[in-house]
Amino acid sequence: MDIPHPTHNLVVGYAAWLFGFIGAHRFYYGKPVTGTIYFFTLGLFFIGWIVDLFLIPAMDREAAIRSIPGPIDYNVAWLLLVFLGLFGIHRFYMGKIWTGLLYLLTLGLCGLGYIYDMWTLNDQITLINGSATRRLS
Incomplete structure (x- = not known):
């Protein structure tokens, strides 16, 4: 079954899987609890990380079902968070100017x-996109 407006990108998911032993792909697909477990156990001692190589397509479909497409692109926001998150660039992108400035001045509130x-990034984006969708209808 094809999803008409996918919110997450399979290529980004597999790229995050490369760092999956610290839970990156699980955070990206909206699984923060298991992402945290992977972070502290090196992907469940690398075994879960290898198994996830085959589970990513299902995680991608589940994320697309839970997420709402809209003006904020999940992939852009995640890339900004991962690489520039301590400076709050992802928050500026989402229109959260004040917290973006706060992150910029405090290095993401000291991490x-x-x-x-x-x-919470997926939920934050879903709320913003859901609000924008309701305003348009």
Whole structure:
């Protein structure tokens, strides 16, 4: 079954899997609890990480079902979070100017805000995109 407007990209999912032994792909696909477990156990001692290589297509489909497409692109926001998150660039992209400035001045609230956003970024984007969709209807 094809998803008409996929929100996550399979290529980005597999690229995150390369760092999956620290849970990157699980955070990307909206699984923060198992992402955290993978982070502290090196992908469940690398075994879960290898198994996930085959589970990523299913994770991608599940994320597309849970996520709402809209003006904020999940892939762009995740790339900005991963590479520039301590500077709040992902928050500027999502229109959260004040918290973006706060992250910029405090290095992502000394890293705690960065970790919070790893846990909640998909939900934050879904809320923004859902609000934008409702305004358009």
